Amino acid sequence: MDNISELIERLSNDEDAVKKMAVFKLQSNIGDPSFAERFIAQGGLSKLRELALTASGNTLAYSLTSFSRLLELDKGWDYVNAELISRVVELIVTHPLVNILRGAMSILVSIVSHPHITSARGSYTGPFGFRALKPAIGAHPQFLEMLVSRLSSADHALCANSLQLINSLMRDAITNDADNEWPRFIKRLQDLGVIKAVFVLMQSSALQDLAHPLLEFQALTKVLLRRWRDVKVDLEVKEHRIALKGLHLASAPEKPSDPSSTKKKHNPEKWRRLGFETESPAWEFGEVGFLGMMDLTDFVRKDEDGFRKVLLEQNAKTLDFRCPVARASITVTLILYHQFQVDKSDLDDAKTYAVLESRTNYERAFRPLLLQWSRLHTAGLQAFLRLWTETGASAEDFDKVAELVRVLIYHVVGQAPRTKEVQEVEEELTLFEYLRLRDLQMEILEQSYESAWGNHLKQVREELKSEAFQFVKEQRIRCLLHGAWFPVTVAPRTENGTTQQKEQKKTQAHSTAWRYVRLSHNRRYLHYCDYEMETAYEPKLEELPEKIDLSIVSSVVSNVVPASIVSNSSTNTLTQASKLGSTKITIHGYPPHDSPDRKHAREVVLLTLHPQTHSVASEWLDGLLMLLNQQPITSETSKLINLVTNYGLKIRLLNVRYTDDFHTNPPDLPSREGVDDDYYYSLFV
Known part of the structure; x- marks a missing residue:
């Protein structure tokens, strides 16, 4: 619109119909940066904010949408304060209209995502991120619950806005939390059912409308897994100490023969009987960090009786034929970590843009099973124990059983279609026959031989x-x-x-x-x-x-x-x-x-x-x-x-070792007789 002053005047008109029509026109023009600059320069922002605080119905919906679009342009921050945030949070908790909820959530997404250091153009110095919402959420404790419940809405745009706001809260909690409160916040969201809700959305037919926030949630899940892995297990940390003590108590340790004795007798195999290699369990979680300890404690907590039964069965065997349960758990965690490429960020991948443009890439890009990490770890560890028994493995066969489990998880989890239910995956991991798994392992081995010849190199180059x-x-x-x-x-x-x-x-x-x-x-x-x-x-x-x-x-x-x-x-x-x-x-x-x-x-x-x-x-x-x-x-x-x-092709080839083609009989190392220190043999051709 050319006559901005007339439009601004109508925003404060006494007649509701006039205000509603004015703000309706405003929301379609405010996204233009030049229009937004003129609107602000002529004093329209204060009237828009007043409408956001006091209006109702469609007038309120148009006002919230207009204000959110201004914030997306990084304008209007002078008028963001505790009163506005409280009003928006209250609307999300109490208001049923979808068009109002969309604008309200978009405003909070901008506030949570805004950098902590404000631009020179703005005078607002209040808190951003999750901290800005804490007072309002304190007054409306059901905010997070209502936010998660919106993920089940039939309106796809509302689902997308809700998930986008959840993503912003998670990202801010993980990256900007100086008090290390993020694990409690993430657990709160999980307890409210956010994992289940997002899992359903990721398997639904509405994927195209929710592609970006779902892909972001998947990427944030990887960030969480990396953060937990980076946390080193430390006995000086109370939470870690309690978790390890819980593992020990769940294993039904032997009680002293004389209950009246006040002197505790140290068990020389306190931790090795649980399947650790040494009596320093914290050190053995080095590769998987707190993530590995979480996986093991979850496995034990889900079925303590089953855990004790497994330990009794293994400790009844001779030392060489016992399956080290704790070590197997850590191995399954690493296998899953590599299977889902947790170290690789989805949003940094150049193919992300192609994913959002083409529906044909959805099956490959979205991994709903990543959200079921704990259940997959439990099923994978049970499969490890089963294969150990079926193969009659001994201590020196540990890596061979681990390779079988890696192939099993690659086949069942890695090749699972997007819509496959987690219960089916669990059953397949539990019931997959050993002989069939060996055949599958041989097929993969044959493919590795063929990769050195034929058309494989051409296919890799095309990809x-x-x-x-x-x-x-x-x-x-x-x-x-x-x-x-x-x-x-x-x-x-x-x-x-x-x-x-x-x-x-x-x-x-x-x-x-x-x-x-x-x-x-x-x-x-x-x-x-x-x-x-x-x-x-x-x-x-x-x-x-x-x-x-x-x-x-x-x-x-x-x-x-x-x-x-x-x-x-x-x-x-x-x-x-x-x-x-x-x-x-x-x-x-x-x-x-x-x-x-x-x-x-x-x-x-x-x-x-x-x-x-x-x-x-x-x-x-x-x-x-x-x-x-x-x-x-x-x-x-x-x-x-x-x-x-x-x-890319050279990097792929550098990852190929001579043992990949000569798995059983590696080549003999050539003699250095007759050569000086500056000469070397190339083992890979």
Whole structure:
């Protein structure tokens, strides 16, 4: 809207219908940075905040949505205070209307996610993150419970907003908690059923509408697992000491023969009888940290009688044939850790953007079973104990049984479809036959032999090339998101694209010399503005008034000189400079969809860019093409894709050991007779 002052005046009108219509129009325009700046400058923010605090019905819903969009633009923080936060939390707890809840949750997501150090433009110095919500949540203790319950709503947008807010609270608690209260907060969420609710959503058909918050929750689950693994088991910590003592007591230790004796007799095998290798259990959790101890204590707590029975059965055997239960538990934790690639962050993966764009990638990207970590560990440890008994294993066979369990978990858990229930996985881990597992192990071994020959290398290269393409695509698009300066070297054009030669000399004196172009954050618009000179300061998105809707772009053409020609050329610098000076990228398109003459319109030039270097030309030409889902054409981009692919292939090959191809009979080490210290033999060809 052009008349912002009139709209602001209507926000405080005495008639509810007038206010509702005004704020309805406001919510559709406030997302434009330039509009938001003018709205704030003319004093509209105070009236919008007043509506958020006092309005009801649709007027309240539109007000909350408008305010949340302002916060997303990093504006309006001056008007965020305890009163507003308390009001929004109260709405989430007490209000049933979906359209109100969406806006309220979006506001809290922005507040929780906002950095603790405020920008220079804002004067609000209050707390951000979860700390900002604590007073309001204290007044409404059922807030978290209501938030988790919204995950079962039939409205997918409300589910997404609820999960996004939960993600923000979890992330802030994990990363910004100086008091180490995050484990209690996470346990509180788990007790309220957040794991079960998200698990159901991740297996549902509504995955497309919830893809981003679900993928973020999955990534945060990995962050939690890493944090627990990084916590070292320490007997000086009360919680750790109590957990270990609980393990000892659950094992039904032998009581002293003389109950009246006050002197405690130390059992020399107090911890080894539980399956530890030494009498220092804290040290043995070194690889898995507190995560490993949690898994073992969960296994014991679920079935203490079964745990005691297992220990009695194992301790009845001779020392060489006992299955070390604690060591087996730690091994299963490591197997699961590697199976789910916990060290790899999903949100940092370049394929994340492809996942959110294509439904075909959902089955591979979403791992609901990751959320059932404890149950999988229990089933995996039971499978370990069963295979130990079935194979008649001895102490020296521990690694062989561990390998069988690794193959079992890879087959049952790793290959499970997204919609497979955890009960089915548990049953399959429990009942999987040993002979069938051995056949499966041999098949995997045969595949490892074949990987050195045949078409496997070609397949790996194709997979890596696809990944490299997505990586380079994101890199090119990020160049557009960062923005760049381009010289303006062409004469002005009329609407139909013809040059006005007669007026060229008149307008050339007044034309600007530089153009700054930048892609919007949502990747839908190309913003630009002309300036008299290039500056070190890079204009922000809201400072670029002109923009092109990429949906109306029909083609991107260029006379970009291939980098290979320039790099291989023996011509002098001036010749190369002249080629660069003529480099041009032209963006063609049609009038907007709502234009009355769209049906009869001809393709016109929307924007012309003159890159100054081959690198910039390649980045912007191919970035625009890839943004429009077209193939890149410059040799620089092609070389970069091949470079990333080749490096990925080399890294894969470096992970192959000679024992992978010669599992039973490793090659003999060659003699060093007759060679000096600077010479070595290569065992991998």
